[in-house]
Amino acid sequence: MTCDRARELLSGYLDGELDPAERQELERHLAECPGCSEELKALRKTVDLVRALPRVGMPAAAADKVRDRLRNELRGRNVLRKLSGWWAGARLASRAAVAVVVVLLVAVGFGTVYSLIAQPKMEVAGEPAGIEEMRLRQTGAEPAGKGDEAVPQQASPSASVFPDARRRPVTGYSTLFEQKIIKTAELELEVDPARIDEAQRQVVALVEGAGGFVQDFSTWTGEDRKEISVVLRVPAERFGDLLARLEELGTTKFKRVSGQDVTGEYVDVEARLRALRQQEERLLQILTMVKTVDEVLKVEMELGRIRQEIEMWTGRLRMLDNLVELSTIRLKLIAALPGPLTEGSDLLRRLWQAFLATVRYLGRLGVRLLVFLAGALPVIILVVAAWGGYRYWRRR
Amino acid sequence: MPLSDENLVLRFQAGDQDAFEELFLRYRDKAYALALRMLRHPDMAADVVQETFLRLCKGLRRFRGEASFSTYLYRVVSNLCMDEIRRRQRGQQVSMSVSGEEGGRQREIAGGLSDPEEELVRKEYARRVEEALGRLPEDYRLAVVLRDVHGLSYEEMAAVMQCPLGTVKSRLSRARGMLRDILTEMELLPPGHVKTGEGRETR
Numbered sequence: 001m002t003c004d005r006a007r008e009l010l011s012g013y014l015d016g017e018l019d020p021a022e023r024q025e026l027e028r029h030l031a032e033c034p035g036c037s038e039e040l041k042a043l044r045k046t047v048d049l050v051r052a053l054p055r056v057g058m059p060a061a062a063a064d065k066v067r068d069r070l071r072n073e074l075r076g077r078n079v080l081r082k083l084s085g086w087w088a089g090a091r092l093a094s095r096a097a098v099a100v101v102v103v104l105l106v107a108v109g110f111g112t113v114y115s116l117i118a119q120p121k122m123e124v125a126g127e128p129a130g131i132e133e134m135r136l137r138q139t140g141a142e143p144a145g146k147g148d149e150a151v152p153q154q155a156s157p158s159a160s161v162f163p164d165a166r167r168r169p170v171t172g173y174s175t176l177f178e179q180k181i182i183k184t185a186e187l188e189l190e191v192d193p194a195r196i197d198e199a200q201r202q203v204v205a206l207v208e209g210a211g212g213f214v215q216d217f218s219t220w221t222g223e224d225r226k227e228i229s230v231v232l233r234v235p236a237e238r239f240g241d242l243l244a245r246l247e248e249l250g251t252t253k254f255k256r257v258s259g260q261d262v263t264g265e266y267v268d269v270e271a272r273l274r275a276l277r278q279q280e281e282r283l284l285q286i287l288t289m290v291k292t293v294d295e296v297l298k299v300e301m302e303l304g305r306i307r308q309e310i311e312m313w314t315g316r317l318r319m320l321d322n323l324v325e326l327s328t329i330r331l332k333l334i335a336a337l338p339g340p341l342t343e344g345s346d347l348l349r350r351l352w353q354a355f356l357a358t359v360r361y362l363g364r365l366g367v368r369l370l371v372f373l374a375g376a377l378p379v380i381i382l383v384v385a386a387w388g389g390y391r392y393w394r395r396r
Numbered sequence: 397m398p399l400s401d402e403n404l405v406l407r408f409q410a411g412d413q414d415a416f417e418e419l420f421l422r423y424r425d426k427a428y429a430l431a432l433r434m435l436r437h438p439d440m441a442a443d444v445v446q447e448t449f450l451r452l453c454k455g456l457r458r459f460r461g462e463a464s465f466s467t468y469l470y471r472v473v474s475n476l477c478m479d480e481i482r483r484r485q486r487g488q489q490v491s492m493s494v495s496g497e498e499g500g501r502q503r504e505i506a507g508g509l510s511d512p513e514e515e516l517v518r519k520e521y522a523r524r525v526e527e528a529l530g531r532l533p534e535d536y537r538l539a540v541v542l543r544d545v546h547g548l549s550y551e552e553m554a555a556v557m558q559c560p561l562g563t564v565k566s567r568l569s570r571a572r573g574m575l576r577d578i579l580t581e582m583e584l585l586p587p588g589h590v591k592t593g594e595g596r597e598t599r
């Protein structure tokens with residue numbers, strides 16, 4: 001396999017979308033081509049960065065505006081439908097009656113033949129779509145041996161120039177190297193509206209029992225539903241256990257569990273920090289040598305940029321560590337509030353649905369028969385012609 | 397028991413308006429997230445969400461379930477976004493997001509050396525990845541966002557992007573490659589073997 005071909009396949013490989021032969025061949029190539037395995041690593045990190053983006057929600061004000069607009073639209077539609085419905089309904093009914101009679105007559109004639117030719121199949125409404133979304137995303141582990149780069153570093157010379165106590169423990173991370181995996185779960189549970197507050201208390205109790213805490217909490221009550229959103233942080237080793245317990249509190253509507261290996265990123269960020277500190281030190285040295293105000297300003301500006309970058313990456317390390325130690329569970333409890341309208345009309349709605357289902361079934365049957373009729377038309381024409389001819393011949 | 401999307405669609409077709417509102421509640425955030433990443437403008441994204449659901453409201457009556465509801469929705473959202481982007485491009489060539497950054501950076505330096513809160517760092521990080529996404533051509537961006545943010549399968553993507561499966565694969569592959577280059581250029585990824593392209597942005 002050429003490198004060009006291998007690079008084309010890497011993206012599909014990450015998604016597990018290669019066929020087995022391609023995959024084997026690629027893996028063989030990766031084993032002996034450091035360039036392509038570097039490329040794979042970089043691609044995987046790219047994908048991880050995108051996947052780690054925070055979930056975006058629609059701002060409540062904007063969402064309410066759209067909902068109101070939709071309600072108006074739906075109401076307008078309904079009035080129109082009712083007005084035009086009576087007239088169109090009456091006309092349709094008479095036409096439909098004629099059509100049904102024709103279709104039934106034909107059906108009697110050809111029904112037996114038809115059932116021998118084709119087995120009509122009933123479509124069944126699909127499974128809940130929620131299942132589709134329950135994807136377990138597991139990014140593959142970084143190759144072992146990555147940790148070798150993480151030899152305990154010598155105290156960097158910049159430490160003396162930049163004696164900030166806050167930074168020390170960060171550089172120390174590399175000495176206790178291990179697999180760093182961020183576990184995250186998103187979970188949406190439907191709960192009984194009468195029990196939502198109790199469920200919320202149970203969530204808190206469960207999390208605290210597991211040695212975790214509630215990081216963020218919000219509730220939202222709309223006309224027809226109440227939502228409680230919480231962000232839970234729990235020690236990584238209790239993650240799976242807690243998730244299972246939380247699921248017992250209601251019906252799972254949405255679930256996503258992901259494990260993101262950030263070992264490689266750890267090493268990279270540390271290397272980057274080392275390089276930045278060296279740059280910082282060099283700039284400080286230059287600063288003692290420059291003469292003009294203009295030059296001083298320029299160097300200080302560059303220095304400011306580098307220090308900001310150092311801050312950012314230091315923060316990133318600290319954040320990674322926090323995320324690895326404490327798994328995150330984003331939990332949403334949803335309770336449908338019984339509206340005054342929905343309850344009474346439930347029976348009516350079900351009756352209406354049953355009625356509609358039958359109408360639809362009859363419609364489909366009609367369509368099939370019409371199709372068959374079209375196919376049989378030449379035969380019918382022949383029969384009619386023959387019959388006409390016979391009568392013409394008899395009359396003579 | 398929660399109803400499936402298909403069930404809600406059937407109910408709506410039968411005249412149940414609450415069913416449509418339920419679909420809206422279920423999907424507004426997903427629709428908004430996609431539109432926001434494509435257009436990078438909150439108001440426009442909200443407009444797209446509104447237009448999407450107005451169209452669904454009309455279109456769903458004829459919807460037969462050839463695809464899942466979510467695929468149908470994503471398709472409407474992405475078509476609307478693409479139209480908007482094309483309209484924008486025909487109008488004027490504004491470089492979004494990158495402008496004004498210098499000012500922001502300067503300001504941060506002034507007070508930036510105190511103590512950066514974790515949250516701030518996280519936001520900054522996300523912002524830069526979003527910026528990188530924003531520099532992808534729109535069809536590439538759509539592919540990456542559908543796959544890696546919304547978690548669609550290749551088949552679903554083909555249905556949303558209205559192109560063959562092979563095109564999905566190659567487009568996603570190229571998109572990720574380009575994103576990798578941009579992230580490297582922005583120093584969010586370590587520089588392995590940087591492709592020397594025509595550096596669009598010089599710092």
Ligand SMILES: [Zn+2]
Pocket residue numbers: 002003006029033035036
């Ligand atoms: Zn190779």
